[in-house]
Amino acid sequence: xxSDSTSILFVLNYCMDPQQFxxxxxxxxxxxxxxxxxxxxxxxxxxxxxxxxxxxxWEKRNKLEEVENVPAFTMRSMRNLCLDIxxxxxxxxxxxxxxxxVEPNQHQQTEQKDIVDKIRKMIDNLPELQRTIxxxxxxxxxxxxxxxxxxxxxxxxxxxxxxxxxQKIREKIVSEQKHVxxxxxxx
Amino acid sequence: MEKINELLEKYFRAETSVAEENELKIxxxxxxxxxxxxxxxxxxxxxxxxxxxxxxxxSLKSALLKQQSTKRLWIVxxxxx
Numbered sequence: 001x002x003s004d005s006t007s008i009l010f011v012l013n014y015c016m017d018p019q020q021f022x023x024x025x026x027x028x029x030x031x032x033x034x035x036x037x038x039x040x041x042x043x044x045x046x047x048x049x050x051x052x053x054x055x056x057x058w059e060k061r062n063k064l065e066e067v068e069n070v071p072a073f074t075m076r077s078m079r080n081l082c083l084d085i086x087x088x089x090x091x092x093x094x095x096x097x098x099x100x101x102v103e104p105n106q107h108q109q110t111e112q113k114d115i116v117d118k119i120r121k122m123i124d125n126l127p128e129l130q131r132t133i134x135x136x137x138x139x140x141x142x143x144x145x146x147x148x149x150x151x152x153x154x155x156x157x158x159x160x161x162x163x164x165x166x167q168k169i170r171e172k173i174v175s176e177q178k179h180v181x182x183x184x185x186x187x
Numbered sequence: 188m189e190k191i192n193e194l195l196e197k198y199f200r201a202e203t204s205v206a207e208e209n210e211l212k213i214x215x216x217x218x219x220x221x222x223x224x225x226x227x228x229x230x231x232x233x234x235x236x237x238x239x240x241x242x243x244x245x246s247l248k249s250a251l252l253k254q255q256s257t258k259r260l261w262i263v264x265x266x267x268x
Contacts, residue, residue: 018251018252018255021251022248022251022252022255025247025251026244026247026248029242029244029247030240030241030242030244032242033240033241033242034237034238034240037240046242047242047243047246047247050242050247051246051247051250054247054250054251055250055251055254058251058254058255115229116229116232116233116236118229119229119230119233120233120237123233135237137208138208138234139234139237139238140238141205141208141209143205159201159202160201162201163199163200163201166198166199166201167199169230170199173226173227173229173230174226177226
C-alpha cells in the first residue's frame with residue numbers, strides 16, 4: 001500500500017498540473033477560436049475544434065512541456081487540426097459556410113456597421129491561406145516569423161500572401177467607394 | 188499626412204512592422220483623419236472589432252475538468268488493482 005501511494009504521487013508530480021494547463025489553454029482560447037472560425041467559417045464547428053484540440057493537447061501535455069513557444073505551437077496545432085477538418089468535409093459533402101447564409105438585416109444597422117460587415121465578408125471570401133494570414137497579422141498582431149511557423153511557410157511566402165490579401169481588399173474597398181460615389185451622383 | 192500616406196503604401200506592400208501597423212490603427216481610430224484616408228476607416232475598424240470575438244470559455248472549461256477528473260480516477264484505480 002505504501003509503495004502504491006508513492007507511485008500515485010510520482011505519476012501526479014510528473015504530469016503537468018491541470019490548473020496550469022487549463023490556464024494556458026483558456027488564455028489562448030479566444031485566439032484559437034478566431035483562427036478556427038476563420039478557417040471553418042462556422043461558429044459551432046470552431047468551438048468544437050477548440051475543445052477537441054484542448055483535449056488532445058491535455059493527452060500530450062508531457063510533450064507540451066518540451067515546447068519552447070507554447071502559444072505558437074498551439075496555434076500551429078489548431079491550424080493543422082482545421083486543415084484536417086476541411087479535408088474531411090471535402091471528402092464527405094461540404095458543410096455550408098455560415099457566412100454565406102448570413103444576410104445583414106439592413107434596416108436595423110447603421111451605415112458604418114454595414115461597411116464593417118462588408119469588409120469582414122471580403123476577408124472571409126479570400127482563399128484560406130490569405131484569409132488566415134491577414135487575420136493573424138491584422139487582427140491578432142502576430143509577427144511574420146510566428147505566422148511562418150504556424151503556417152509552415154517561409155517568412156517571404158507569408159509576406160507575399162499578406163500583401164496579396166491586403167491588395168485585394170484595397171481594390172475592393174476602392175471600387176466599392178467608386179460605386180457609392182457614382183450612385184450618389186446619379187441621384 | 189505625408190507620413191500616413193507612406194505608411195499606408197508600405198502597409199499594402201506588407202512591409203510595415205507591427206509597431207507601424209499599430210500607428211495606423213491608432214490614427215484610424217482617432218477623430219482627426221484626412222479626407223483622402225476616410226475610405227480606409229472601416230478597414231482598420233474591422234480589425235479592432237474582430238478581436239472582440241470570444242470563444243465559449245465556460246463550456247471549454249467544464250469539458251477539460253471532466254476529462255481531467257476521469258483521468259485522475261484512472262490513475263488511482265490502476266494503482267489499487
